[in-house]
Amino acid sequence: xxxxxxxxxxxxxxxxxxxxxxxxxxxxxxxxxxxxxxxxxxxxxxxxxxxxxxxxxxxxxxxxxxxxxxxxxxxxxxxxxxxxxxxxxxxxxxxxxxxxxxxxxxxxxxxxxxxxxxxxxxxx
Amino acid sequence: xxxxxxxxxxxxxxxxxxxxxxxxxxxxxxxxxxxxxxxxxxxxxxxxxxxxxxxxxxxxxxxxxxxxxxxxxxxxxxxxxxxxxxxxxxxxxxxxxxxxxxxxxxxxxxxxxxxxxxxxxxxxxxxxxxxxxxxxxxx
Numbered sequence: 001x002x003x004x005x006x007x008x009x010x011x012x013x014x015x016x017x018x019x020x021x022x023x024x025x026x027x028x029x030x031x032x033x034x035x036x037x038x039x040x041x042x043x044x045x046x047x048x049x050x051x052x053x054x055x056x057x058x059x060x061x062x063x064x065x066x067x068x069x070x071x072x073x074x075x076x077x078x079x080x081x082x083x084x085x086x087x088x089x090x091x092x093x094x095x096x097x098x099x100x101x102x103x104x105x106x107x108x109x110x111x112x113x114x115x116x117x118x119x120x121x122x123x124x
Numbered sequence: 125x126x127x128x129x130x131x132x133x134x135x136x137x138x139x140x141x142x143x144x145x146x147x148x149x150x151x152x153x154x155x156x157x158x159x160x161x162x163x164x165x166x167x168x169x170x171x172x173x174x175x176x177x178x179x180x181x182x183x184x185x186x187x188x189x190x191x192x193x194x195x196x197x198x199x200x201x202x203x204x205x206x207x208x209x210x211x212x213x214x215x216x217x218x219x220x221x222x223x224x225x226x227x228x229x230x231x232x233x234x235x236x237x238x239x240x241x242x243x244x245x246x247x248x249x250x251x252x253x254x255x256x257x258x259x260x261x262x263x
Contacts, residue, residue, distance in 0.1 A: 027223060030216050037213050041206075045251060049194075049259030052183045059179060068176070076169060082162045111173050118176035 022081060029078035036071040043068075056122060065123040072115040080108045150237040158215045161208040168205045206251055211244040 013019040043064070047055050058064055083104045091097040178189035192198050218236050221227050227236055 027220065030220060034213065034217065037209065041209070041251060045255045045258055047258075048255040049262045051262065052179075052186045054262075055179055055186070059176075072169075072172065072176075079162075079166045079169060082159075083166055086159055086163060111169050114173045115176050118173070118180040121180035122176070 022084070026078065026081045029074050029081065032074050033071075033078060036067070036074060039067055040071050059119070059122045062123065065119050069116060069119050072119075073112060076108050076112045076115075080104060083108075150234045154215055154218075154237040154240060158212060158219075161212040161215075164204070164208045165212055168208065171201070171205065203248070203252065207244065207248045210247045210251070211240070214240045214244055214247070 011019075043058070047058055050058075059068065084101060087097060087100045087104065091100055175189060175193075178185045193202060218227075218240055221236075222233075227233060
């Protein structure tokens with residue numbers, strides 16, 4: 001016997017009420033990170049050992065700044081999705097689990113905000 | 125119930141999964157390493173933030189960062205960071221192929237796992253060779 005309402009079936013969100021959203025966001029950010037990571041590795045290699053003024057000149061170019069922020073923000077979002085799965089898989093006590101999930105979210109937000117402010121200070 | 129089982133089983137047989145004698149399948153290693161590198165890269169975001177903050181704060185802060193990053197310990201950490209990033213990216217692409225339904229049979233999954241291991245090491249070494257050359261060119 002199926003106890004699900006017709007509306008619930010159509011929405012397809014299941015018992016977790018988010019459907020395949022987490023899975024899909026993880027893939028979407030993964031695909032985006034392929035070119036962004038290639039660019040990031042290229043940039044780091046290119047400016048290894050470079051004088052300060054050259055590093056600033058590179059990062060203060062709007063395209064570099066935007067690319068760096070896209071890499072940082074997409075990466076941190078991807079990181080949050082991944083850490084959520086790892087925490088939920090291995091931490092079984094409800095208190096520690098919720099605490100770690102909160103901590104990972106706050107830490108990610110703090111790191112993201114720090115990077116955004118840093119890149120803005122370089123670009124402007 | 126527990127006592128009955130004890131009587132019915134006089135021989136102390138090994139209990140599954142008995143990890144000491146269990147030969148790890150290739151896919152198990154690649155999967156665990158994907159998670160380990162993922163968690164490691166999470167810590168690595170701090171290095172990235174530190175680099176950007178150092179650049180934004182001026183030449184002195186940047187010189188301090190460059191000193192620490194170019195020391196033997198800094199290079200060791202950065203080499204680990206490179207290897208983790210390259211492995212996670214390559215194995216991630218392998219996962220994306222799986223999501224598309226490609227390469228899911230056992231033989232293909234094992235082969236792609238070995239390929240990812242080999243390519244990660246080669247690519248990491250190439251990145252470092254290129255970085256050293258770039259460093260020499262700036263001098």
